Amino acid sequence: MDSETKNGRQTNRGGGCAYRSRLESFVEFIREQRQQRRTWQEIAARLRIEKGCSITFQGLHQFYRRYLKRQARPHWESEAAMAQPATVKPSASAPTSAQAAKKTTNKYQFNLEI
Numbered sequence: 001m002d003s004e005t006k007n008g009r010q011t012n013r014g015g016g017c018a019y020r021s022r023l024e025s026f027v028e029f030i031r032e033q034r035q036q037r038r039t040w041q042e043i044a045a046r047l048r049i050e051k052g053c054s055i056t057f058q059g060l061h062q063f064y065r066r067y068l069k070r071q072a073r074p075h076w077e078s079e080a081a082m083a084q085p086a087t088v089k090p091s092a093s094a095p096t097s098a099q100a101a102k103k104t105t106n107k108y109q110f111n112l113e114i
Helices: 024-035 040-051 057-072 076-082 097-103
Strands: none
Touching: 024 040, 024 057, 040 057
16 A cells, blocks of 8 residues: 555655754864853854854754764764775684683683583
């Protein structure tokens, strides 16, 4: 039953452009202002006057807090782009992590293999 319901109205479906905040292009400006110890009110006023971006200081603070939180979390797309294929194989003489784990002794280690 495609994207229409029984009464003929169209339902919301995914797709389209992802949401992008208008403040993302000003992140460096915001960071510089915060490093200069400017308050959120002062930064919001400067954005309005100098950059023509009207925003409240509460909205600015919430955006920047979310931005920093997103930067702290790894993203699967950026990890895949940064990953490099392993071209060097470990030598046979070097102990593997499994071999190194077997060499460690613990007086409470039990053999659970039955």
